[in-house]
Amino acid sequence: xxxIIDRFISYVTIDTESDPNSTTTPSTEKQWNLANKLVEExxxxxxxxxxxxxxxxVMATLPSNVKEKVPTIGFVSHFDTTPxxxxxxxxxxxxxxxxxxxxxxxxxxxxILSPNYFKDLLQYKGQTLITTNGLTLLGADDKxxxxxxxxxxxxxxxxxxxxxxxxxxxxxxxEEIGRGADLFDVKKFGADWAYTMDGSQIGELEYENFNxxxxxxxxxxxxxxxxxxxxxxxxxxxxxxxxxxxxPKNEIPQETKGYEGFFHVxxxxxxxxxxKLELIIxxxxxxxxxxxxxxxxxxxxxINKQFEKQFGEDIVICEIKDQYYNMKEKVVPVxxxxxxxEKAMKNLGIKPIIKPIRGGTDGCRLSYMGLPCPNIFAGxxxxxxxxxxxxxxxxxxxxxVIVKIAELTATTDFSKTEKKKEKKGKKKx
Numbered sequence: 001x002x003x004i005i006d007r008f009i010s011y012v013t014i015d016t017e018s019d020p021n022s023t024t025t026p027s028t029e030k031q032w033n034l035a036n037k038l039v040e041e042x043x044x045x046x047x048x049x050x051x052x053x054x055x056x057x058v059m060a061t062l063p064s065n066v067k068e069k070v071p072t073i074g075f076v077s078h079f080d081t082t083p084x085x086x087x088x089x090x091x092x093x094x095x096x097x098x099x100x101x102x103x104x105x106x107x108x109x110x111x112i113l114s115p116n117y118f119k120d121l122l123q124y125k126g127q128t129l130i131t132t133n134g135l136t137l138l139g140a141d142d143k144x145x146x147x148x149x150x151x152x153x154x155x156x157x158x159x160x161x162x163x164x165x166x167x168x169x170x171x172x173x174x175e176e177i178g179r180g181a182d183l184f185d186v187k188k189f190g191a192d193w194a195y196t197m198d199g200s201q202i203g204e205l206e207y208e209n210f211n212x213x214x215x216x217x218x219x220x221x222x223x224x225x226x227x228x229x230x231x232x233x234x235x236x237x238x239x240x241x242x243x244x245x246x247x248p249k250n251e252i253p254q255e256t257k258g259y260e261g262f263f264h265v266x267x268x269x270x271x272x273x274x275x276k277l278e279l280i281i282x283x284x285x286x287x288x289x290x291x292x293x294x295x296x297x298x299x300x301x302x303i304n305k306q307f308e309k310q311f312g313e314d315i316v317i318c319e320i321k322d323q324y325y326n327m328k329e330k331v332v333p334v335x336x337x338x339x340x341x342e343k344a345m346k347n348l349g350i351k352p353i354i355k356p357i358r359g360g361t362d363g364c365r366l367s368y369m370g371l372p373c374p375n376i377f378a379g380x381x382x383x384x385x386x387x388x389x390x391x392x393x394x395x396x397x398x399x400x401v402i403v404k405i406a407e408l409t410a411t412t413d414f415s416k417t418e419k420k421k422e423k424k425g426k427k428k429x
Contacts, residue, residue: 001128001392001393001396003151004147004151004392004395004396004399005094005128005130005392007147007150007151008092008130008140008143008144008147008390008395009092009130010037011034011037011079011139011143011146011147012090012092012138012139012140012143013090013091013092014030014033014034014037015030015033015081015087015088015089015090016028016030016031016033016034016079016080016081016087016139017030017080017081017082017083017086017087017088018031018080018081018082018083018173018174018175018176018177019083019177020083020177025055025056025173025174025179025182025183026055026056026080026173026174027080027173027174027177027179028080031056031079031080031173031174032056034079035052035056035058035079035171035173036052038058038079038146038150038171039051039052039058041150042058042060042150042153042169045150045153045154045157046154046157047060047061047062047153047157047169048060048061048062048063049061053183053185055173055183056173057170057171057172057173057183057184057185058170058171058172059168059169059170059188059189060153060168060169060170061166061167061168061169062153062156062157062164062166062167062168062169063166064164064165064166064410065160065163065164066163066164066165066410068410070165070166070409070410070414071165071192071193071409071414072165072166072167072168072190072191072192073165073166073167073168073191073192073193073194073195073405073406073409074167074168074169074170074189074191074193074194074195074371074373075149075152075167075168075169075170075194075195075196075197075402076169076170076171076172076194076195076196076197076198076362076363076366076373077142077143077145077146077148077149077171077172077196077197077198077378078142078145078171078172078173078174078175078176078180078198078362079142079143079146079171079172079173080173080174080175080176080177080180081137081139081141081143081176082137082141082176082383082384083176083177084176084384084385085136085137085384085385085386086135086136086137087136087137087139088136089135089136090132090136090137090138090139091132091133091135091136092130092131092132092133092138093105093130093131093132093133094128094129094130095128095129095130095131096128097126097127097128098121098124098125098126098127098128098129099125100115100121100122100125101115102114102115102116103121103129103131103389105131105132105133105134105386105387106133106134106135109134109135111134111135111386113131113387113389118381118382118387120201120381121381121389124391124393124394127391127392127393128391128392128393129389129390129391129392130389130390130391130392131388131389132386132387132388132389134386135386136386137383137384137385137386137388138380138388138389138390139388140378140379140380140383140388140389140390141176141198141378141380141383141384141388142175142197142198142378144197144378144379144380144390144395144398145196145197145198145378145398146171146197147395148197148378148379148395148398148399148402149169149171149197149402150169151399152399152402152403152406153167153169155399155403156403156406162403162406162407163407163410163411164406164407164409164410165406165409165410167406168189168190168191168194170184170189170194172184172362175198175361175362178323178324178360180362180365181362181365181366181369182365184362184365184366184369186366186369186370186371189371191371193334193337193371193372193373194363194366194371194372194373195337195341195363195373195374195375195376195402195405196361196362196363196366196373196374196375196376197376197377197378197398197402198361198362198363198375198376198378199357199375199376199377199378200377200378200379200380200381200383201353201377201379201381201394202350202377202379202391202393202394202397202398203345203350203351203352203353203377204353204355204375204376204377205338205341205342205345205352205353205354205374205375205376205377206354206355206356206357206374206375206376207327207328207331207332207338207354207374207375208284208326208327208328208355208356208357209284209324209326209327209328209356209357209359209360209361209363209364209375210261210282210283210284210324210326210356210357210358210359210360211282211283211284211285211286211289211322211324211325211326212280212281212282212322212323212324212325212360213280213281213289213292213293213320213321213322213323214278214279214280214281214320214321214323215278215279215280215281215296215318215319215320215321216276216277216278216318216319217240217243217276217277217278217279217296217300217316217317217318217319218274218275218276218316218317219236219237219239219240219243219270219274219275219276219277219315219316220234220236220273220274220311220315220316220317221233221234221235221236221237221239221271221272221273221274221275221315222234222272222273222311223271223272223273233272234272234307234310234311234315235272236270236271236272236273236274236275236315237270237271237272237275239275239303239307239315239316240268240270240275240277242303243277243299243300243303243316244265244277246299246302247263247295247299248263251263252264257358258355258356258358259284259285259356261281261282261283261284261285261288261289261292262281262282262283263279263280263281263292263296264279264280264281264282265277265278265279266278266279266280280323281293281296281320282358284326284328284356286325286326293320296318296320297318297320300316300318303315303316304316323360324360324364324365324368325364325368326364327363327364327367327368327372327373327374330367330368330372331367331372331373331374334372336414337372337374338354338374340405340408340409340412341374341376341401341405342354343408344401344404344405344408345401345404347404347408348397348400348401348404350397350401353377357375361373361375363375376398376401377394377398377401378390378394378395378398379391379394379395379397379398380394
């Protein structure tokens with residue numbers, strides 16, 4: 001396990017925070033530091049066709065060691081960390097044989113990682129945890145995934161008796177700002193299907209995610225001296241507030257779970273003359289997703305009608321852009337790739353936790369780009385903040401799952417799967 005710890009720490013101590021306001025790919029120059037390190041490391045462990053393109057996408061190949069023709073599979077993770085919380089000067093702490101009590105992350109700042117609040121901690125009693133020092137995030141999202149993929153490839157190279165087909169790996173920039181798949185060359189990658197190692201707790205296996213849209217709304221106003229404003233002033237901030245109050249009160253992130261969708265106001269900046277508001281829309285169900293977008297337009301239209309005489313033109317300008325869609329539509333037709341991962345976990349004594357992602361991954365975008373790509377656990381918890389941690393045993397299990405998937409892919413008769421698909425197709429007709 002020390003090998004995994006050392007590799008993981010070597011990654012998380014490199015600052016790779018992405019920047020949503022940047023127009024370049026990668027969005028920050030510092031992401032190149034880890035990308036270039038990975039290139040050299042992949043070469044050193046013996047992978048072939050190791051490449052890095054002008055946008056820092058890293059790809060490599062583990063050649064097949066079987067004579068039979070078997071599907072080419074892929075494993076994908078991202079090396080950037082979220083801009084939601086600082087990833088600079090990460091100083092990981094190792095907690096061996098966790099006793100189930102409070103973990104002092106930072107004594108000076110009185111920052112405690114406690115199972116009284118984060119109950120998931122208790123399932124890792126007796127294990128080795130890697131935490132933050134309370135001042136930064138950890139970066140297990142998704143440097144744990146990278147650690148697991150690299151370690152699994154190294155293990156397969158060192159143990160050639162384990163049969164596997166051709167395996168492709170890719171590490172991407174800017175996933176945390178929604179651009180990880182933007183310049184992903186699916187044709188160059190050349191896999192029949194892939195898995196993102198980007199989930200959370202041990203056992204997670206996901207092939208459903210939100211349909212997602214981003215909304216930008218501008219509210220206009222008229223500034224007049226407050227002492228003489230009656231019937232004249234229009235305060236754009238108050239109009240924005242009225243808009244927010246028109247949204248369903250309980251359909252927000254902190255009040256929803258599972259398949260429940262939401263509206264989430266993410267930013268608001270304003271003055272009397274102009275207020276800009278940003279929110280995101282999320283729903284697993286496409287029909288409900290469309291209705292949510294329609295509701296936003298309906299509220300804006302209502303406010304415009306309310307002020308049309310007084311303002312003389314639209315007082316609210318709304319722009320909605322779809323961001324990604326539920327990968328379920330693309331994965332269900334090849335459901336055997338999920339079944340394969342589930343079987344790998346069960347063979348290793350891991351209880352699969354099959355549930356929808358309340359978010360998105362590179363995999364959902366890649367699935368719509370022609371590369372079906374379910375998501376597998378990477379082991380971390382409390383991503384995007386100072387309470388982030390990862391059990392080392394979970395990372396080791398993720399390595400085992402990758403190896404087992406590779407082995408099963410090389411030893412499974414997929415012609416039977418094709419025949420089942422054909423029979424189902426005939427029945428539908």
